[in-house]
Structures are given as C-alpha cells and as structure tokens.
Amino acid sequence: MKQRTWPSKSKLDSPFIKKQTPLKNHPTKNPFIKNSKIITPTTSSSSSSSNSNNHDFSQLPYDVLLKLAATFTAPNLRTASLVCKSWFEALKPLRESMLFLSWGKRFKHGRNGVKPNLIKALDSFLKGAARGSTLAMVDAGLVYWEIGRREEGTCLYRKAAELGDPVGQCNLGISLLQANPPDPEEAVKWLYKASVAGHVRAQYQLALSLHKGRGPNNNLQEAAKWYLRAAEGGYVRAMYNTALCYSVGEGLMQSDKLARKWMMRAANRGHSKAQLEHGRSLFSEGEMMRAVVYLELAARAGEAAADPVKNVILQQMSASSRDRAMLLANIWRPLPPSH
Numbered sequence: 556m557k558q559r560t561w562p563s564k565s566k567l568d569s570p571f572i573k574k575q576t577p578l579k580n581h582p583t584k585n586p587f588i589k590n591s592k593i594i595t596p597t598t599s600s601s602s603s604s605s606n607s608n609n610h611d612f613s614q615l616p617y618d619v620l621l622k623l624a625a626t627f628t629a630p631n632l633r634t635a636s637l638v639c640k641s642w643f644e645a646l647k648p649l650r651e652s653m654l655f656l657s658w659g660k661r662f663k664h665g666r667n668g669v670k671p672n673l674i675k676a677l678d679s680f681l682k683g684a685a686r687g688s689t690l691a692m693v694d695a696g697l698v699y700w701e702i703g704r705r706e707e708g709t710c711l712y713r714k715a716a717e718l719g720d721p722v723g724q725c726n727l728g729i730s731l732l733q734a735n736p737p738d739p740e741e742a743v744k745w746l747y748k749a750s751v752a753g754h755v756r757a758q759y760q761l762a763l764s765l766h767k768g769r770g771p772n773n774n775l776q777e778a779a780k781w782y783l784r785a786a787e788g789g790y791v792r793a794m795y796n797t798a799l800c801y802s803v804g805e806g807l808m809q810s811d812k813l814a815r816k817w818m819m820r821a822a823n824r825g826h827s828k829a830q831l832e833h834g835r836s837l838f839s840e841g842e843m844m845r846a847v848v849y850l851e852l853a854a855r856a857g858e859a860a861a862d863p864v865k866n867v868i869l870q871q872m873s874a875s876s877r878d879r880a881m882l883l884a885n886i887w888r889p890l891p892p893s894h
Contacts, residue, residue: 617645625718626689629653648686655683656691663698673698684711689720696726705730716745724749725757732764739769750781758785759793766796779806786817789892794821795829822849825889827856835864843868847880852887 615623624635624646632650636643659679665671677698683691692715699708709730715723728746731738743764749757762781765774779800785793798817800807807813815836821829834849847868853861869877 614641615645620645621649621687622718624649625687625715626720628690629657649688652683652686652688652691655679655686656688656694659683659691659694663694673702677702684714689715689718689723693720693722693726696723700730705733709734716748721749721752721754721757724752725754725760728757729760732760732769739764743769750784753788755785755788755790755793758782758788759790759796762793762796775806777806783807786820791821791824791826791892794818794824795826798829798832822852823890824892825856827853827858830856831858831861834861838864838868843872844876844880844883847872847877848883848887851881851884855884 620642624632627635627649629650632646632653636646636650656679659676661667661669662672662676662679677695680691680695680698684695692711696708696711696715699705699711709727712723712727712730716727724745728742728744728749731742731745743761746757746761746764750761758781762778762785765778765781779797782793782796782800786797794817797807798814798821799805801810801817802814803809815833818829818833818836822833830849830853834846834853837843837846837849847865850861850865850868854865869880872880
C-alpha cells in the first residue's frame, strides 16, 4: 500500500475536543520529562489504610480543596458538596462556575431559546474560570482561539493544564506546537500527561509529534504505540495511521491482517483515505460491489484517486449491480467513532 500523505507536512489540525476516555495500566514514568521517577509506595497497604482512616478531610484548607476539585463536572461537585458542611461551603465558587459554564454554552451554541452570542459566551466562561473551574478555562480558551486571541487562550489552557485537566493539557500541547516560535519539547510533555490520563486526541497528537521527530526520546516504536492506543480508544485518524504502521511494519510488526482490520474500521467511520485504500483492497480481493461502494464514498469526500479505480470496476459490472452499488453508497452512514 502506498503511503502518500503520512505524516502530513501540514500543520497539526487545530480544533480541540473535549472528549476523553480512561486509560488502564498507564505508565507512571514520563519519558519526556528529564529525571522523571516512578513513585512507589513506602509503607504497607495496611499501614496506609490505617493512616487514611485517621485523616479528617473536612479540615482541608479551602484553597487546597478548590484545586483538587477544579476539574470536577457538575454531578461530581454536587456529590462532593454533600460530604460535609465544610466541603459544601468550600465548593460554592465551583458550583457557581457550573452555572456560568452552562450559560456560556447556551450563548455559544444558541441553545434553549438563547441567540448565539460569542462575546456573552466568553464573558460567562471567564466568570466560571475566575471561580476555579478548569472546564470553564478550556471553553474560554477555545473562544479566544476562535476570535484570534491565541495568546490569551493559551494562557487559560496552561492554567487548566497545571491544575491537572487532560483537555487543557492536550490543548496546551497543540497550542505550543503552533506557537511562533513553536516549543515542541514542552508540547510533547503536556501531550504525554494528557495521554496517560486517557485523552485519545492527545494520544494521537503525541504519536503524530513523535512521528514527525518532535520532542526528546522519540522513536517510531513510541509513536506507533500511541497511534494504536488512540485507535483502540476510538480515534478515527489514529485508526488510519495504525493501519499504515501495520501495513509497512513501521513501529509495529508488519501484518497485512491487522492493517486491513484497522483500515476497515477507519473507513467504516468515514475516513476518506481509508475508504480509498479499503476500496482498493476489496477490488484486489474480487469484492467488486463493496469495492465500488467505498470508492464512491471516497470520491464524494474529495479523493480524486478513487474515480479511476471505481470506473474500471463499473465497466465490469451489470447495470443492476451498478445501481445497487450506488444505492448502498447513498444510504451508507458512518459508524460512531468508537471501537
């Protein structure tokens, strides 16, 4: 299989997403931070359990509790506020921030009878951010980026990232890669933090950065590992790149079977290049009808290379088979981006 556009020389895609999924058994040592150490327990589990029972968490200083809860969603905050009177009082600013966050989303997207107003959305997000919510910080940062005030957006991403928000860490990493001048080493550090927390967009961006030679201690095996992790988490672009890794044996053991598996998964979720490659693969296997469907989908998405192959196949098919293939392409719908 030819790999013509991988990795792309264009800039990393700039839209940010907020979806994240948990990552099991993630490493505790960060290879992208110098002198990073693995933390191991120094006391027995029974001793640790005994000591934890003696702690009175209601006596936590308000500022410490606010930092610990900065990344909480509204349901988490409601639950935490019921723990004790002290927590209820301490978490009041964050509960207020959820109201501002909700109104900000209404203004940004025009929900619940509210007309879209980006300036009012930003004002609401900033009020939520001022009360300590990393969710509001990230949304305010997104608006700043949309209106071209990137430095202010990046500052908010950094604040959210330092409070442990994986979305903020991911967006900060991407921002640093697109800064002038870029700071790839620090970008990779933040992308790694978000990646081990299970943020699939960060995992893909980390892999892409390593593949392009950014950051310390990078290699193709490390890049391929994070492509695969993101693909397993449902990230469609990572599925396509994982297929390419398996196809040519770059960073992963060469396997035509696994390459076809991931290419098909990406194609079924709407990745146009994967549809092109999967269509070609089906043609080589004699699956004419299915090949035409995927090649037609790829052509509709702008893959010019799909038309010549599709036309060759159509010439070998009956009129009824061609009509059936076009009907299948018309009713085709992508699968949701999950594994």
